[in-house]
Amino acid sequence: MKNGIHKLCSFSLALLVLFSTLSFTVEKHYCGDTLVDVAIFSEAKTCGMEMDGPEKPKPCCDDEVDVVEGQNELKLSSFEDLDLKQLQFLAVITYAYINGFQDLPKETIPHKNYAPPNLVCDIQVLDQVFLI
Template identity: 40%
Template sequence: MAFMVLFSTMSFSMDMHFCGDSLVDFKLFQQADDCGMAMDGTTSDDLMGVENHCCSDVEVVVSGQDDLHSVASDISFEQQNLIISFLLVYTHFFNEVDKQSIPFKEYSPPLLIRDVQLMDQTFLI
């Protein structure tokens, strides 16, 4: 959510310089450098009013939001209580138990005083 707020309020500009149809330079937050094909001085085409440039600059400006609205104030007190209680119950009941405790793990079984199977003469065949 923090990234969404950050990117929705951030403004930036991209500047691209094309020479013909190919991208020569791309800058973020700065002006792109030209390819050196810019001609200084006038030619016969400039005198006749015909501009025949192969280079072009494209600037894309992305402006962010200036005003943010607080959503928490739009939620009623009962809805806030419901959300908080749901989160508490969800985190409490759905936690994984790392290790179950076995209360009789450290105790040994009692010693046999007499063999009950032999006394009752019950044998598995």
């Protein structure tokens, strides 16, 4: 069980590092006030109304680029860099984790081998008493 938990924690931390360092761009192309295309990781398709050349102005099209930047540097710290409060917290969490998975004592069931008495007749039918 510990091996499975260890693999799950390692995988989740690897995903956390991957997604915190991932950066991407979202490109949007507007024709007037209408959104024509949205593209992630590539260029957005245009509506075909752009004019070529520096002397001709763009009539109505607009390109918008949103850049989502991830973390560029990862801070690598060692165990010696922790202060006293962090060490106490780490010790408490470790103690609670180790002692939290102890087995409970086996329960004793006192009426395990008790057999109920045989019914000779159904008393509710005999007395005509029914639950409604």
